[in-house]
Amino acid sequence: MTTRLAQGACAEFAKTITECDINGYAGITGDFNPVHINDVYAGTTRFKGRIAHGMLTAGLISNVIGTKLPGPGTIYLSQNLTFTCPVKVNDTITARVEVTEPPTDKGLTHLKTTCTNQDGTLVLDGTATVIWPR
Template sequence: MVGLKIDDLIVGQKALYSKTITETDVYLFAGISGDINPAHVNNEYAKDTFFKERIAHGILSASLISAVIGMQLPGPGTIYVSQTLKFLSPVHFGDTISASVEVKEILKDKNRVLLNTSCKNQNNVEVLVGEAIVLPPK
């Protein structure tokens, strides 16, 4: 299974992946990453925070972008070079997050692709935005 090569990509091409973030996802991510910040895993602590309830890790939502890049656009064999992120809104347990990737620029001579990346919740609220540079498979 090999993803799209640079000659198969066009500016404006898009792909999307959606997932509902569960309590289990947050606890598994906390265990894998080592980030057991009480804002994510402790109900009593979270009641006294700005958000008044536990929220998902921002990077958990950002990881859905990796799913789009690695499995769809450009897809299997793609190598991440860089990713910028700006976190705009919290992700709550039960939110359905849609990660989208759009081809912004193609640098054929360097076999690099600049992608606009974003995640939105079920209410179409943008929770994060950024840009990625990737190397599509050869």
């Protein structure tokens, strides 16, 4: 076990979600739900406008896990997610990963995963299990 994977170790990544990001995600996944891509339709929903795909937001967590903590070579085993607030175009989202249990002898590590917007509002809450690279 390394000290960077000690309980409480954390890392973050921030990104402003653009219209291009949302449209690109729709194109890649085929998820053209009009709440994500149609201004007129989305304006009639409870959100009063377009929102980002939840899994686009969750993808920012993957960035942290794969590039920062635990980092390159990490194997993502599972993710539990709760979407707590919509993400809109031009929201700046900060994904945060925190080690909740240090690696076991087999390299399993449990993480707390969250995303907040520019106002500090929690938009995603979850947990993940990964195998850290040795």
